[in-house]
Amino acid sequence: MNGHHIILASQSPRRKQLLEWAEIPFEILVQSTAETYPPDMPVPEVPVHIAREKAIAVRQKHESLHDTGNIIIAADTVVVLGNTIIGKPKDREDALDILSRLSGNKHQVITGVVLLKGGQEIAFADTTDVWFHPLTREQIAFYVDKYQPYDKAGAYAIQEWIGVVGIKSIQGDFYNVMGLPVSRVVTELNKLMGNREK
Template structure:
């Protein structure tokens, strides 16, 4: 992309895979940041806030990235049931409980994305509605025990078994549920590079 260096500020194998599928050349650089946010922040702003913190932390760690020739991409995904953010499960019991609450219901997956290039910033959130079929306790336990979804917001990954058998429908970007609305990211990259 015209000699621009693209940095993915995420360890997520799914985000890495999606950028590879889009045939975008990039490097991965990460800096650990607390995934915290102000308690009164509106829910749709939370993943953008966390993504911005990730991008800034990487830029500060790697001072050479703070030039107009580099673009840092950071993202954060949250699962929202009602108006409650459901994070990553703490343990097996928490994962079982989360999936029991999602089963038979509609929830939202919101991914916040921040791109930094010099002093420029593009930030947005993409929302996908997801409806689960009712799931039996046995199905939920099978998924949790086999797939160990402890690093995933909402305790599931749409591209795994539970997505194949448990999801009734989605409205919005499938890849957003995987962790990155990649078509919007490509558009944003194009706008920054032109």
């Protein structure tokens, strides 16, 4: 990548897979953060704020990453129903409740992305609208028990069974729902590297 070293500040297997699909060479470095945000922060700003904290934490841990040859990519995804952020389910009952609320309704998936290169920062949020078919209690319980979606915001992954069976339609970037709007990430990476073409 034009002599640049790219670091993904995420343990998400889905984000790792998406960058691999985009054929971007990278390594993974992760530093745990609280993933908290000010209570009065507007919802669309929340995932960007959390992503920025992840990127900064990795850069602070590894002094060499301040060099302009390194680019850190961090991301955070939230699921929003109405104006309420739905996080990762605490347990089985919480997962059942979350999916029951999403059933038959439209929600938004917002992924915030922050790219750091030396003193430069590119930050943005990408939003995808998702509509679920009405789901039966049996369908929801089957999904939760088989797929154990406890590490996923909104208690589901679009690329799993529930996405195939339960999602009526989406408007926006499909891969954003998986956890990374990868085409826009590639565009912004090219800008940071001074490479306007793909």
